[in-house]
Amino acid sequence: MAEMQNRNTRRDLLKNIFRGAGLLGLGGAVWGTAAEKLKASDIVLRPPGAILEEHFTKACIRCGICVEACPYNTLKLATVDGKAAVGTPYFEPRDIPCYMCTDVPCVPVCPSGALDPTELAGDDSGAVSSALDINKARMGVAVVDQEACVAYWGIQCDACYRACPLMGKAITLEFKRNERTGKHAFLEPVVHRDICTGCGLCQHACVTEKAAIFVLPRTIATGKVGEHYIKGWDKADEERLKNLKEEKAKKSSPEDVLNDWENLFDDD
Amino acid sequence: MINAVSKNRYFIFRRTIQIGLLLLFGGANWWGWKIVNGDYSAAYVLEWFYLADPHAVLQTFLAGFVLSSDAIFGGIIVLSFYALIAGRSFCSWVCPVNLITDTATTARKKWQLTKKEGFLGISRKTRFWVLGLGLILSAVVGVAAFEVVNPITMLHRGVIFGFGMGWTAIAAIFLFDLFVVEHGWCGHVCPLGAFYTLTGRFALIKIKHNSDKCTLCGKCFAVCPEKQVLNIIGKKSGFIRGACTDCGRCVEVCEDKALKFSIDNYKNIGVKNNE
Known part of the structure; x- marks a missing residue:
């Protein structure tokens, strides 16, 4: 009888441990996913x-x-x-x-x-x-939607350019001939991301219904060219060539791959 | 009238401090006061020094970020205050959620929902598992796991900066305490309460019971939000330790003067007390 009780207690204990672990796992999964x-x-x-x-x-x-x-x-x-x-x-x-x-x-x-x-x-x-x-x-970087920006339509607007606290540096106006009218100019705002702080004064000032210039986080709004592109016309950038370590040629050349008959067929 | 005040003296004192602190923190954002800026996660006092929630500091550390010294020292100051002096009194003297859960408990008693208990039973020890789980998840997920769902700071920030949809979390706690588990959030789930229960073990301020004066009227049991800590009542004299929040309700209702605020002498501290 005593043995019987003992076994039951042990079984209950194990059951409780499993139940506790299960509940903990459930709670951890829900909470962890939420977090x-x-x-x-x-x-x-x-x-x-x-x-x-x-x-x-x-x-x-x-x-x-x-x-x-x-x-x-x-x-x-x-x-x-x-x-x-x-x-x-x-x-x-x-x-x-x-x-x-x-x-x-x-x-x-x-x-x-x-x-x-x-x-x-x-x-x-x-x-x-x-x-x-x-x-x-560097809170973010301003991005221009050229389709929605009236300056790109040829309408004169330099609201963002003038609102910019780094006027003429973070946003510059690029002048282009307006071929449609033949006698006007486009004053196209261009953002320079190495100077733009992402303050958003341009976005605040933009005259369109939904701002045609807006700040996005840098991780989202910026691309990356990659190390292997070098500006040949830029002396400073070309310096990088000298410091570049030569990458070891891979063991298999294209010919080797093409001549590798063994891998062309399935084993069976 | 005077009797009513003296019967509720700690209650009035607690509410004054709780609401007064809300006002001080709120005034910083609403009217530009410079007494305490911030919230209960971290506060900038008199533009002089910082205070921080030690539980939040610990979670952030486990999440893999070493906070700057302002937050770390702020956490140490707060932790020292509660660990050495005030025990778990944050819960009933400072925490704004206490206002919500006390209201729920009062309503629960008034509408006699208490008698229908057993609808969902959870252990008082659950909070320690929640505390541990939160610390582990902070390390696993890489973010202070309780802080992303913390209803205490959500309520506090809500009062100071605006709720948004944050009031739903507060409503959930109110309904949980009202309909599901008596003293559900503060007494069973909240990991911050569990944290201060553990750290407040050796705090100086404790409630002292004099068993010789006790007539076993049971009034203290009726008002205590953590009844299990009253296990010595009527049996032996000593200090109420464990999960006691120093709310002082038992001291107010005791007509035998068998309970009072006192300074712990650390005798029998090793004796297991109910947490």
Whole structure:
């Protein structure tokens, strides 16, 4: 009888362990999936000085001190509406752009390191003590939809060009002859991504119904050519050739592959 | 009237602190006050130093990011305060969710929903599993796992910065406590409560029971949100330890003066107390 009870207790114990492990697994799966989903926010603009998005969602402690430091109410804290990871700061330039305060009040108050003053260090030394340079911010990059931009239609508009705090540098106007009229010019806005901070003043100023120039996160809006293209007309870029390590030739040349009869047929 | 105030003195004190803190934090965003900026995840006090939620700091660390020193020191300050002095009092003196769950409990008692218990039973120990699971998931997923769903800061941020759709999470907790499990969120699920229960073990402020004065009237059991901590009542004198949130309800209702706030002398601390 005692043995019987013992066995039952052991069975109950095992059952409970399995049940507990199962519940833990269930909870972990649901919660983990939710966390994975909730940490992701692809298209979101962060405050100046923000570290890379994949690190930012980890680092941000979701306190909103940057939001309170912003004098223009540009920064907002995400709620569960899915615009960004819940509780993290973001901004929507069409509503309120970043007005590029020269003292950058939002960055130094960040307690977590998600907004990193060294990203904006004025004298390139990377020292925290050096004055912050808001022009070093890389919140995103402006992109022009040429189909929706009236300047590309030939209508005179330089709203984005004039709104840009780095006028003539981040956005330039390219003059082109308007063949349709034969006597006018196109004044086409062109964004230079190495200078554009992503403040969104252009997007805010754009006259079209839905902005024809808009800021996207850099990871989304930028492409990459790859190391193997070299600008032959650019002395500095050609220097890279000298430092390039010669890649070892692969063992199998194209002829070898073509002459490899063995792999042409299935084993059976 | 005076009797009513003295019967609710800690309750009034708690609500004053809870709502006062909400006002101080809210005022920072609404009117530009510079007393405490931020929220209960991290706060900037008097533009001088930072405070941070040690549980959030720990999760972030496990997620693979070493926070800057402001947040780390802020977490250490808060952790030291609760671990050395105030125990688990965050839950009933500071946490805004306590306002929601206390309301749910009051309504539950008024409408006598309590008697229909057994609809869904979960253990009080669940919260420790939630705490552990959250810490593991932080490391696995690479994000502070509780912070992405944390209803405490969601409510706090909601009050300060606007709710958006965040009120649904708060409504869910209210309904859970009202209809599903009595003291469901705070007493069974919340990992932050579990965190402060563990860290507050050796805190100085505790409620002391004098068994000689006790007449076993049972009033303290009727009001306590963590009844299991009252296991010594009427049996032996000593300190209420474990998951006690120092809310002081039992002290107010005790007509025998058998319960009072006191300083722990750490005798019999090793004795297993119900968490």
